[in-house]
Amino acid sequence: xxxxxxxxxxxxxxxxxxxxxxxxxxxxxxxxxxxxxxxxxxxxxxxxxxxxxxxxxxxxxxxxxxxxxxxxxxxxxxxxxxxxxxxxxxxxxxxxxxxxxxxxxxxxxxxxxxxxxxxxxxxxxxxxxxxxxxxxxxxxxxxxxxxxxxxxxxxxxxxxxxxxxxxxxxxxxxxxxxxxxxxxxxxxxxxxxxxxxxxxxxxxxxxxxxxxxxxxxxxxxxxxxxxxxxxxxxxxxxxxxxxxxxxxxxxxxxxxxx
Amino acid sequence: xxxxxxxxxxxxxxxxxxxxxxxxxxxxxxxxxxxxxxxxxxxxxxxxxxxxxxxxxxxxxxxxxxxxxxxxxxxxxxxxxxxxxxxxxxxxxxxxxxxxxxxxxxxxxxxxxxxxxxxxxxxxxxxxxxxxxxxxxxxxxxxxxxxxxxxxxxxxxxxxxxxxxxxxxxxxxxxxxxxxxxxxxxxxxxxxxxxxxxxxxxxxxxxxxxxxxxxxxxxxxxxxxxxxxxxxxxxxxxxxxxxxxxxxxxxxxxxxxxxxxxxxxxxxxxxxxxxxxxxxxxxxxxxxxxxxxxxxxxxxxxxxxxxxxxxxxxxxxxxxxxxxxxxxxxx
Numbered sequence: 001x002x003x004x005x006x007x008x009x010x011x012x013x014x015x016x017x018x019x020x021x022x023x024x025x026x027x028x029x030x031x032x033x034x035x036x037x038x039x040x041x042x043x044x045x046x047x048x049x050x051x052x053x054x055x056x057x058x059x060x061x062x063x064x065x066x067x068x069x070x071x072x073x074x075x076x077x078x079x080x081x082x083x084x085x086x087x088x089x090x091x092x093x094x095x096x097x098x099x100x101x102x103x104x105x106x107x108x109x110x111x112x113x114x115x116x117x118x119x120x121x122x123x124x125x126x127x128x129x130x131x132x133x134x135x136x137x138x139x140x141x142x143x144x145x146x147x148x149x150x151x152x153x154x155x156x157x158x159x160x161x162x163x164x165x166x167x168x169x170x171x172x173x174x175x176x177x178x179x180x181x182x183x184x185x186x187x188x189x190x191x192x193x194x195x196x197x198x199x200x201x202x203x204x205x206x207x208x209x210x211x212x213x214x215x216x217x218x219x220x221x222x223x224x225x226x227x228x229x230x231x232x233x234x235x236x237x238x239x240x241x242x243x244x245x246x247x248x249x250x251x252x253x254x255x256x257x258x
Numbered sequence: 259x260x261x262x263x264x265x266x267x268x269x270x271x272x273x274x275x276x277x278x279x280x281x282x283x284x285x286x287x288x289x290x291x292x293x294x295x296x297x298x299x300x301x302x303x304x305x306x307x308x309x310x311x312x313x314x315x316x317x318x319x320x321x322x323x324x325x326x327x328x329x330x331x332x333x334x335x336x337x338x339x340x341x342x343x344x345x346x347x348x349x350x351x352x353x354x355x356x357x358x359x360x361x362x363x364x365x366x367x368x369x370x371x372x373x374x375x376x377x378x379x380x381x382x383x384x385x386x387x388x389x390x391x392x393x394x395x396x397x398x399x400x401x402x403x404x405x406x407x408x409x410x411x412x413x414x415x416x417x418x419x420x421x422x423x424x425x426x427x428x429x430x431x432x433x434x435x436x437x438x439x440x441x442x443x444x445x446x447x448x449x450x451x452x453x454x455x456x457x458x459x460x461x462x463x464x465x466x467x468x469x470x471x472x473x474x475x476x477x478x479x480x481x482x483x484x485x486x487x488x489x490x491x492x493x494x495x496x497x498x499x500x501x502x503x504x505x506x507x508x509x510x511x512x513x514x515x516x517x518x519x520x521x522x523x524x525x526x527x528x529x530x531x532x533x534x535x536x537x538x539x540x541x542x543x544x545x546x547x548x549x550x551x552x553x554x555x556x557x558x559x560x561x562x563x564x565x566x567x568x569x570x571x572x573x574x575x576x577x578x579x580x581x582x583x584x585x586x587x588x589x
Binding site: 070072073076078079086149150152154156162164165166190196 | 313314315316317318319320326333334336337338339340342397534535536537538
């Protein structure tokens, strides 16, 4: 009986290990088969008639009492001075900031030129500015360090290439880009573990990030039926459909709940 | 349940002709103390490594084998760098100690298997350094980071064993032997304990390195508790008069209780309360590091118990060597 019990415990332990391993394999599979990971060949951009271009704007709100922002303890680095409140959910009078809004569906096979201007990420007061950034796939991102301490910039993407580089004070800006579409791509600093931000890489220029007043505006859209996605790092994604006629200027508001 | 048979108790000294001819070996105090020191620094290294993981500082120094491009310059130790670079410096020191220990053992210890154990320690510390480098260069893949965590505790166990095997008691004392008649044997139970602890170590490391959910580690803790309790109770109920078995068995049981409590606290601070934290919080860091450290001590104690059981509570030789017909032969 003892021998059987002994064998049963051995097998139970082994099964636990195998269950753990098989779960990880599934996770890898999910990542590698993500449809957004495929890069299409470059094509010439599809022209949009400015005379018919429409726009969509609105306000993103947060229902209920806004959670109290967590205080960050920056004492481990004396060079870190500044706003020490976390930006996970920033809601002022019910208006939700740092929501990434983009046209998720409805543009068909249209292609768009990648902007020549760089987007900028600034490290200041041991925080990232902005906290949420939108760029087009392939667009240059300039990363600066305005702090008197060394940071390391470490994106942890699912569909793009991961990298990790340190940047001492007053060092030259680091220039990078992400080749594939990816929403809420986390970027962090391993030297200051509270430093986190999100880069959103999309294929069209039709995106915006809500400001402190919760407002956004997307201009220059050709007439059509679209799905607008509103993505918040903690609260997730919500979609809305909107139909835009020529020269339309529609308001699409969105509410998030805790 | 099989009936318990009275154990035959003999001392090797009473045998007219010893079964195994022992190598005559003088106790080398300096060698033993150096081995104890190496094991102690290795334990500190495990704590330093746990601090790196708990503070999410694994990639704060982005290059390897250099640190910010230099092999010898100490960078400004702030933020995550103080954890990562301190870990690297202690690791280099342990590597240096292990080289000395392996060479010293090779030259001074007459036991051939001890020479090989020293070389094994050296091989493990080299492999551990390479794994540590790979995990930095490949951005902390869960499999490599977990292998790094598991190999760390394997090396610690080997360092502790070298310290035990070079100790005065092991070298000079005539072991008190009590043949094990029960099945499964106590030695089998100690091996099973080591196995379930290793599984638990890998599951825990995979969870810490984001390769796995928390539940396999928590579920397996029940198996660990049952197997280790069974082993400790068997050792204490039947062989408590043998100091070399009783002491590690009591230590193992005490560490098991402490480890289960620490695991519960670590679960609360990390999974239940800390999942939304904007940065690693002190209660989470303290409880998870303590959980890793006590886990390493528990594994090493179990390995020591297995070594002592192998020495003091052997299975009768007749049952270890089956005849060609599958029947036991007389010793």
